[in-house]
Amino acid sequence: MSQLLPSAGRPPFHARPGLSCRGVSLAAAAALLAGALSFPAAAERVLRIGNGPPSETLDPHRAIGIPDARIIQELFEGLVALDASGEVGPAAAESWATSADGLTWTFTLRADGKWSDGTPVVAEDFAHGLRRALDPATRAADPRDLYAILNAEEVATGKKKPAELGVRAVADRTLEIRLNRPSPDLLIQLADRSCYPVNRASLAKHGDGFARAGNLVGNGPFLLAENVPQSHVKLTRNPQWRAAGSVRLDALVFYQTEDAATALKRFRGGELDISYTSPITQVQWMRENLGPALRIAPTQRTFYLTPNFSKEPWKSNAALRQALSMALDRDILAAKVSRGVDSPAYSMVPPGTGGYQPARPGWAGWTQAQRDAQAKALLAQADFGPGGKSLEVELLYATDEIRKQVSVAVAAMWQKTLGVKVTLVNQEARVVWDRLRDRSFGGLVYDSWVDNLPVRFLDIMLSSEAQNNGGYDNPAYDAALGAAMATADRAQYHEKLRAAERLLLDEAAVIPVLFGGGRVLVADRVKGWQDSPTQMTPLRGLWVGE
Numbered sequence: 001m002s003q004l005l006p007s008a009g010r011p012p013f014h015a016r017p018g019l020s021c022r023g024v025s026l027a028a029a030a031a032l033l034a035g036a037l038s039f040p041a042a043a044e045r046v047l048r049i050g051n052g053p054p055s056e057t058l059d060p061h062r063a064i065g066i067p068d069a070r071i072i073q074e075l076f077e078g079l080v081a082l083d084a085s086g087e088v089g090p091a092a093a094e095s096w097a098t099s100a101d102g103l104t105w106t107f108t109l110r111a112d113g114k115w116s117d118g119t120p121v122v123a124e125d126f127a128h129g130l131r132r133a134l135d136p137a138t139r140a141a142d143p144r145d146l147y148a149i150l151n152a153e154e155v156a157t158g159k160k161k162p163a164e165l166g167v168r169a170v171a172d173r174t175l176e177i178r179l180n181r182p183s184p185d186l187l188i189q190l191a192d193r194s195c196y197p198v199n200r201a202s203l204a205k206h207g208d209g210f211a212r213a214g215n216l217v218g219n220g221p222f223l224l225a226e227n228v229p230q231s232h233v234k235l236t237r238n239p240q241w242r243a244a245g246s247v248r249l250d251a252l253v254f255y256q257t258e259d260a261a262t263a264l265k266r267f268r269g270g271e272l273d274i275s276y277t278s279p280i281t282q283v284q285w286m287r288e289n290l291g292p293a294l295r296i297a298p299t300q301r302t303f304y305l306t307p308n309f310s311k312e313p314w315k316s317n318a319a320l321r322q323a324l325s326m327a328l329d330r331d332i333l334a335a336k337v338s339r340g341v342d343s344p345a346y347s348m349v350p351p352g353t354g355g356y357q358p359a360r361p362g363w364a365g366w367t368q369a370q371r372d373a374q375a376k377a378l379l380a381q382a383d384f385g386p387g388g389k390s391l392e393v394e395l396l397y398a399t400d401e402i403r404k405q406v407s408v409a410v411a412a413m414w415q416k417t418l419g420v421k422v423t424l425v426n427q428e429a430r431v432v433w434d435r436l437r438d439r440s441f442g443g444l445v446y447d448s449w450v451d452n453l454p455v456r457f458l459d460i461m462l463s464s465e466a467q468n469n470g471g472y473d474n475p476a477y478d479a480a481l482g483a484a485m486a487t488a489d490r491a492q493y494h495e496k497l498r499a500a501e502r503l504l505l506d507e508a509a510v511i512p513v514l515f516g517g518g519r520v521l522v523a524d525r526v527k528g529w530q531d532s533p534t535q536m537t538p539l540r541g542l543w544v545g546e
Contacts, residue, residue, distance in 0.1 A: 045250040045544060047526065050257035050266065050275035053399070053429040055233055058224065059211040060196040061133040061140045064433055066450065066535050067276070069193055071233055071254055074539055075218040076196040077241075079107050079126060079175070080187050084530035084537045086452050088187045092121060092197070092219065092242075093175075102182035102488075109173040113219060114240045115199050121219050123169035125197035130177075131155070131162035132203075133194045144465050145194055145456070148183035157464070182488045185354075185453055221247050221540040231256060248543035260401045267293075267521045273544065275521040276535070280402040283339040283519065293521055300353045300533045301450035301516030302345055302457060303406070305395075307509075309471040310439045313382070313391075320391075321508035323378035326363060326371040327417040328410060334514060337409050338402065341519055345512035348449075348501055349457040356454035356494050359502040372417050379418050392421045394442035398429040406513065407446050436469040445469065448516065452534050454497055455485065461504055472509045 052067040060072050073081075081091035093107040113121035133140045134155045143156040150166025166178035179186070189195070198210070199217035206215045216224040221244065222235035235252040238244060255272065257263040263277040264286075278286065278294075286294045307314035307321055314321065330344035347358035363371055379385040395411060397403040404426065411422035425442070427435070435441045447469065449457055458481055459465060463473040480503055484496035504510065522529050528542045 045248065047249050047252050047539060047542060047544060048271065048273045049252065049254045049539070050263045050272045050277050050521075051233075051254040052256075052277050053258050054230055054256045055227060055254075056430050056433070057211065058216065058227070058233075059208075060193040060198070061129070061138050063193060065429065067254075069536060070539070071235070071252075072193050072196070073536060074220055074222040074235055074252060075216065075224055076193070076220045078191050078193075078195050078197075079109075080191050081538070082188070082191045082452070082534075082536070084532045086533055088191055091191075092126075096187075102184075103179045105177045105179070105186060106170070107175045107177070109175065110242055111173065112242045114242065115217050115219050116223050116238050116240050117199070117202075117217050118240055119199075119201075120172070121197065122172040123175035124172075125200060125219075126175050126195075127167045127169050128200055129197040130167050130195060131165050132198060134165060135162045140194060140466075143194070144459055144462070144467065145189050145192055148179050148181060148186060148189070150178040150180045152180075153464075181486055184488070184490070185455075188453060222252060225251070247540055249539070252539055258399055264521070267523070270523075272521075273523045273526050274529075278519055278521055280337075280339055280341065280405065283341060286519075286521075290521065293523060294519065295522055295529075295531055296341055296517060296519045297531050298343070298350075298533070299450060299516045299518040299535055300350050300452055301448055301518075301535070302348055302350055302512055303342070303446065303448045303514040303516060304345070304348065305410075305444045305511035305513060306436075306447050306470040307444050307511075308439055308441055309473065309509075311442070313384075314443065314470075317382050318507050319378045320382035320384060321511065323375040323382065323418065324393075324414060324420075325508045325511040326375040326378070328413055328511070328513060329368050330513065331368070332413075333406060333409055337405050338514060338517070341517040342514040343517065345515045346505075348461075348504060348510055348512055349454045349497075350515045353457070354452065354454045355490075356497060358454070359498045359505060361505050375417060385419060390421070391418070392423065393444065394423045394425055395444050395446065396425045396427065396432060396435065396441045397446040398432040399426060400429075403446055410446075410513070439469065439471055444511075446513075450516070450534055454494075455481075458497065458501055458504065459485075461509055470510070474503075474507065474509070477503050477507075477509070 055068055057063050058072055060076055063069055063072055077092045079093040080088050082088055092109055092113050094110045096105055096107045098105050115121055132138050134143050134146055134152055136158045147153045151160050151164050154160035155162055155165050168176050170176050202217040203210045209215055213224045213227045221238055221241045223238045225236045226234040233254045237247055237250050257277045260277050260279040263275045264279055266272045267275045309315045334342050334344050346360045346364040349358040383389060384391040395407055397407045407424055411424055414420040414422055460467040461472050462478055480500035484493055484500055487493040487496055518535055525544050526542060527545055530537055
């Protein structure tokens with residue numbers, strides 16, 4: 001999932017305990033402010049979440065960012081679901097079976113599955129959802145996740161009709177999925193929002209407006225009650241959900257919190273129970289003063305720079321791209337800019353993702369002085385720098401405090417080491433997403449990806465993929481990754497993945513910068529919280545108490 005904002009981490013970890021910063025005067029002021037702004041009272045069993053940027057869409061097949069994904073996973077339910085630790089288990093389907101050759105999967109839906117309008121959830125709803133996710137007219141966020149399904153790639157590229165996709169409802173409670181190759185990771189892929197069902201009657205009635213408040217019919221634990229632009233999204237408990245009795249919250253309210261300092265103030269004032277946004281500049285203060293409320297842990301996330309391969313000099317100058325990569329002092333970026341929350345990244349895939357150990361360039365073990373010297377040589381080889389052409393670079397980043405600070409530091413390193421003039425361009429997240437889609441950015445974009453499968457960090461660079469935001473097009477890379485994806489043996493699969501990743505790094509087709517470490521603020525009154533390596537802790541299992 002391409003992401004433009006940082007967030008939380010994985011297995012339970014508590015920051016160093018310290019003094020509580022909640023005083024009587026703060027609490028009183030917060031109470032007055034909450035009343036003035038109509039914040040929900042704690043007695044209503046409401047969980048209030050600072051969720052980052054404004055919602056772009058709650059259409060499960062079109063949503064891109066993690067903030068929307070957090071909301072969508074409470075409105076819908078897939079055949080299977082991932083828990084906070086990333087383990088897959090039954091959800092709308094109670095069981096499944098595979099054929100001997102691994103090419104046919106049969107899912108049995110729960111008998112008590114219902115849509116929020118009370119109608120039963122049937123297999124055709126899932127089949128229709130998968131067809132819609134792959135229909136080019138949908139412009140789905142990430143159709144490549146489903147390419148293991150028979151005819152999926154042909155449908156997504158318009159070569160075949162959605163009706164030819166290898167999915168069918170055998171009976172109301174029986175869904176069959178046929179594959180074009182074995183896929184040991186299929187269950188994890190099916191947990192993604194791109195595989196959620198859609199209510200066909202609501203979609204037929206409302207068209208693209210089916211995901212709006214008042215229209216949305218979901219099969220998850222919550223209902224969409226309000227979606228107020230530039231303010232909040234409110235969900236209320238869905239009494240029709242198959243396990244409604246297990247939900248101990250009446251409502252979830254996701255507030256827009258792009259400003260990190262304001263989000264921290266709201267959390268300290270008791271207006272937010274959870275905040276995925278907090279100032280990176282105050283990490284040490286939060287460690288010392290918020291105690292276990294601040295949760296920091298590694299995530300399966302890579303922050304990286306994407307060159308625009310539709311333009312020169314990026315398209316045909318690997319030496320230039322490599323020079324910029326080597327001139328980045330990632331140790332300083334991790335220790336000084338991200339305050340030890342993130343770690344240096346020399347590969348596209350975070351270490352340990354799906355049991356995979358990523359490739360690393362040989363120069364990853366050099367001193368920074370050695371890297372800088374080689375970067376200068378490569379810049380000269382690319383005909384830039386002293387004795388060559390002057391280099392001016394545009395670096396685009398989305399509105400976010402840490403992205404700004406990293407981008408400023410990157411620009412300073414390039415200026416100091418290579419004499420590169422960098423123009424920083426800051427725009428709202430949704431504008432950056434649009435510019436990535438149509439490749440209208442000038443030079444490089446500071447982007448990120450978070451996922452729980454190593455191949456998903458690599459297949460976004462395939463020439464045929466919609467998420468290939470930079471437009472990288474290398475037949476050798478396509479072939480190398482294709483060979484890995486056709487391999488059933490796990491050890492061989494990982495080795496072939498490494499070969500593809502090594503090629504990607506040798507060409508500096510992307511410039512890894514940092515591996516994300518998540519930070520999230522969780523109030524004492526929130527019970528049942530678990531950190532998630534994909535920043536997607538399910539909220540349906542939480543409860544609140546003083």
